[in-house]
Amino acid sequence: MAKPIKVIQKTELTEEEKKKQSLENLLSGVAENKESLLETLMLLQELHESGITETLGSLLKTKEKAAKIAVGQLTRKPVTNMINNAMAAGGILTELDPETTGKLAKSLTSGLQRAEQGLKEDYKIGLFDLMKAIKDPDINRALGFGFNLLKGMGEGLKE
Structure with missing residues (x-):
């Protein structure tokens, strides 16, 4: 019967073998x-x-000098105002319903196209035209939206 192995010899690599x-x-x-x-x-x-x-x-x-310049530029009042405004706008956007925002953006685009067309026609609006326009369902819807927007903004400004 073979003798049991009692000692395990670990082969150490020389520095030359490690490099190779x-x-x-x-x-x-x-x-x-x-x-x-x-x-x-x-x-x-x-x-x-x-x-x-x-x-x-x-x-x-020149990393230390460059870092000082960068920090100096970032801490200027206009830059901090821009960052704070961007964060506030981001906060507002997280509270809005994306479907409503998309609908508003699409209707704003449509309104701007119509306004541009009206500028090209150079049409003068009279008092009777205004009275007639209020009865138009599209204009009435936009006016109602605007009045409700202003009402909500007023309530928000009160707080």
Whole structure:
């Protein structure tokens, strides 16, 4: 009967063998990814020829100064106002029903087209035309929408 193995000898690679194995792994990776590496090299060449790599290198060397300038620009009052307004507009848009917003945008487009057509005709509107227009169901619907919009805005401004 064979003797049981009591000691397992771990083979330690020398530094030279580790380097050789790393180099073989690297060459294998290059061979497997030849096309993507060539495309990456071409991209880097284009970036170098256009001066972008030089610009990025300079930017990285002066990163603290560039960061101070960027932060200084971002903390200016007009920029912070723009960011706050964008966030408020985003908050408003999350509360609106997308179907209603789409319908409103479509009707606004239609209204602008009709208004442009009216400008080309250069028609003068008289008092009787206004009275007649109020009876038009489309105009009456838009007026009702506008009055309700103004009512809601007024209630919101009261708070």
